[in-house]
Amino acid sequence: MEAAAAAPPPHGGPRAAAGGAPARGLGRHEYAVLALTFASYAAFHASRKPPSIVKAALSTEWAPFSGARGPHRLGELDVAFLSAYALAMFAAGHLADRADLRRLLGAAMLASGAACAALGAAYFLDVHALAFFAAAQVASGVVQSAGWPCVVAVMGNWFGHASKRGTIMGVWNSHTSVGNIAGSVLAAAVLEFGWGWSFLVPAFVIAALGVVVLVFLVAHPSEAGLEVQAMEIEMNGDGGEEVELLGEDKKEAQANEHDGLELELEMGSQLPRAIGFLEAWRLPGVAPFAFCLFFSKLVAYTFLYWLPFYIRNNAVAGQFLSHKASGILSIVFDIGGVLGGISAGFLSDAIGARAVTSVLFLFLSIPALIVYRTYGSLSMHHNIGLMFLSGYFVNGPYSLITTAVATDLGTQDAIKGNSRALATVSAIIDGTGSVGAALGPLLTGYISTRGWNSVFFMLIVSISLAILFLIRLAKDEIVTKLSTRS
Numbered sequence: 001m002e003a004a005a006a007a008p009p010p011h012g013g014p015r016a017a018a019g020g021a022p023a024r025g026l027g028r029h030e031y032a033v034l035a036l037t038f039a040s041y042a043a044f045h046a047s048r049k050p051p052s053i054v055k056a057a058l059s060t061e062w063a064p065f066s067g068a069r070g071p072h073r074l075g076e077l078d079v080a081f082l083s084a085y086a087l088a089m090f091a092a093g094h095l096a097d098r099a100d101l102r103r104l105l106g107a108a109m110l111a112s113g114a115a116c117a118a119l120g121a122a123y124f125l126d127v128h129a130l131a132f133f134a135a136a137q138v139a140s141g142v143v144q145s146a147g148w149p150c151v152v153a154v155m156g157n158w159f160g161h162a163s164k165r166g167t168i169m170g171v172w173n174s175h176t177s178v179g180n181i182a183g184s185v186l187a188a189a190v191l192e193f194g195w196g197w198s199f200l201v202p203a204f205v206i207a208a209l210g211v212v213v214l215v216f217l218v219a220h221p222s223e224a225g226l227e228v229q230a231m232e233i234e235m236n237g238d239g240g241e242e243v244e245l246l247g248e249d250k251k252e253a254q255a256n257e258h259d260g261l262e263l264e265l266e267m268g269s270q271l272p273r274a275i276g277f278l279e280a281w282r283l284p285g286v287a288p289f290a291f292c293l294f295f296s297k298l299v300a301y302t303f304l305y306w307l308p309f310y311i312r313n314n315a316v317a318g319q320f321l322s323h324k325a326s327g328i329l330s331i332v333f334d335i336g337g338v339l340g341g342i343s344a345g346f347l348s349d350a351i352g353a354r355a356v357t358s359v360l361f362l363f364l365s366i367p368a369l370i371v372y373r374t375y376g377s378l379s380m381h382h383n384i385g386l387m388f389l390s391g392y393f394v395n396g397p398y399s400l401i402t403t404a405v406a407t408d409l410g411t412q413d414a415i416k417g418n419s420r421a422l423a424t425v426s427a428i429i430d431g432t433g434s435v436g437a438a439l440g441p442l443l444t445g446y447i448s449t450r451g452w453n454s455v456f457f458m459l460i461v462s463i464s465l466a467i468l469f470l471i472r473l474a475k476d477e478i479v480t481k482l483s484t485r486s
Contacts, residue, residue, distance in 0.1 A: 029224050033158050036217050037151040038172055040105060042179035043206040044147045047116045047140075049183025050202060051077065052305045053327040054195040056312040062195075063128045073130060075445015078305050080134040082438030084141030086431055089148070093427020096149035101219035105154075108146035109210030115140035116203035123196025145431075148402075152426040157220045169345055173399040177337035177391075180304060184334070188327035280424045288469050289355075293401045293433030295466035296362065298440035299459045300398045303333055303391070305441040310452065317379045332384050336391025341399030343392070348400060353481065355473035358397035362467045365393035366460055373456045397466075402430055436462075 055074050058065040065073050096104060118136045121127075159168055186205070187198035218224050281287060312326040321329065340361065348357040372386040440462070447454045 029218060029221070029226065030158055032216070033154060033218060034172060036213060037154055038175045038178075039209055040109060040213055041147060041151050042175040042182060043109065043202075043209045044112060044144055045176050045179025046183030046186065047112055047202045047206045048081075048144070048304070049180055050116070050119070050187040050195075050198045051081075051137075052308050052330075053184060053187035053191065053323075054198050055306070055309040056323045056326065057191065057195050059309075064130045071445045071448055073445075074309075075442045076130075077133055077137055078441035078445070079438045081137035081141040082301065082434060082441065084138040085145050086141075086434035086438055088142045088145035089427050089431030089434055092145040093149045093424040093431070096146065096153050096427070097424050101150050101154055102213065102217045104146055105150040105217065106210045106214035108143050108150070109206050109213060111143035112140060112147070113203045113205075113207030113210065115143060116199050116206065120196040120199030120203060123194055123199075145434075148430050149424075149427045154217070154219050169400075171342050171345065173341050173345070173402065174338040176399065177334040177341065177395060180334040180337075181331045184308075184327050184331045188324045191324055191327065280428055283425065285473060286425060286428060288473055289401050290429045290432035292358065292466045292469040293398070293429055294436035295462040295469075296358075296394075296398045296401065296436075297433035298436035298462045299365075299466075300337075300394055301437035302440035302444050302455070302459060303394065306444050306448070306455075307333055310448075311383075314377060314452065316377055316383050329383070329387075332387045333391035334395075336388035337395030337399070340392035340394070340396035344396035344400040351481075353474070353477040354400060355470045356477050358400055359467055359470050359474045361393050361396035361400075362463050362470075365390065365396075366463055368393045369456055369459055369463075373453070398433075402426075402433065 051074075055065075059070040059074065060066060064070075065077075115136055118139075119133065122132060122136075127133075155169070155172065182205075183202055186201045190197035190201055307330040308323075308327045311321060311329055312323060313320075344357055344361055347360075348354045351357065368386070368390045372390045376383045376386045440459075443458060444455050447458060
């Protein structure tokens with residue numbers, strides 16, 4: 001359903017049909033926003049994947065990453081990106097709440113492409129200075145930090161009041177795993193021509209998509225001539241059908257058609273203020289989920305940055321795989337992550353309990369990792385199946401917390417529907433998680449030299465701590481469900 005407007009909407013927005021009936025078209029905009037934000041963040045993740053794909057190659061043939069201290073240097077390179085990303089994320093959330101989301105997201109994608117290309121250029125320019133690689137990673141982390149608050153804020157603008165937000169966000173958040181898969185395939189496919197190409201190809205992809213975002217993204221329904229209230233009614237209508245104004249309400253809307261432009265300007269002047277950083281931290285549920293994500297993302301990013309290296313250096317059925325084969329095989333973990341994120345979103349919608357769903361997936365990921373480490377080397381079939389299972393349970397809560405939970409917390413009643421708080425809340429949650437993401441790969445670079453059993457022990461301890469932060473919230477959800485039934 002669409003309210004009448006005094007002037008044709010911008011960006012090709014829907015017009016009233018002859019006879020005054022509202023025109024359909026909101027679904028088209030929703031699909032476009034879903035597709036474009038999905039592709040955008042998938043490109044961000046694809047551009048982060050090359051360092052993990054080229055790790056094994058760098059450790060054998062490129063100073064300063066070769067030699068006995070090579071894994072330490074590779075871990076430090078990961079932490080350069082991830083620490084810069086985590087610290088900049090907190091500021092990026094504030095910026096996204098106040099800036100033009102389309103321009104900010106497009107600019108971040110173009111800058112990310114440039115930073116990724118700089119790393120690839122090191123191969124062709126024969127650069128061996130650790131400072132250069134670290135500086136490029138820091139720059140990449142800073143500019144990439146703007147991506148997540150922007151895409152979450154755009155999704156919140158369009159889907160913040162959808163009745164099946166968990167399922168929608170679960171499907172949408174598979175962009176992280178899809179981006180990891182695409183980045184792994186692209187980087188591994190050209191690795192044989194030189195590791196520099198593994199950076200240049202993803203860099204071109206994200207830069208090209210950045211141009212598309214700048215031209216086509218509609219960041220808010222109002223930019224397409226659609227009113228937020230009308231959007232919420234349609235999304236909650238049965239079967240997605242339009243709900244038309246009836247009786248006196250419809251006549252009143254038609255009578256006020258000529259006042260549409262004045263009303264839109266008045267609404268624009270009454271936008272809610274952006275929420276403060278400390279105020280956002282004090283919102284119910286933000287701190288527990290943020291610290292849970294700290295440990296959950298530590299585990300997920302350890303696999304993101306070190307799984308190809310782990311596969312390359314651990315024989316499967318008595319045989320060591322090549323650099324290219326190890327990179328391609330690692331996508332099985334991400335395929336499991338796609339289904340895990342979707343399943344977690346669907347289950348949390350079905351039972352109405354985000355914390356319970358997250359705790360369930362985290363708990364099941366512990367035996368999954370133990371079995372993968374113990375039996376994954378027996379055969380290729382064992383390796384693929386157990387890696388898939390590990391990705392399914394590890395990425396499920398990570399996906400749920402960074403999307404549906406962040407959207408829930410950023411639009412809760414405690415802030416009276418202040419949609420401008422969403423980017424700040426999502427940045428706090430993902431920024432805190434990103435600190436853990438920086439710590440995991442760094443620790444792995446040092447611990448792996450003592451044996452991979454120690455690495456897996458670290459991951460299991462991290463998962464256990466993640467569960468502890470959500471125990472109270474999960475208990476409250478269970479009590480609430482039981483009390484409503486009685």
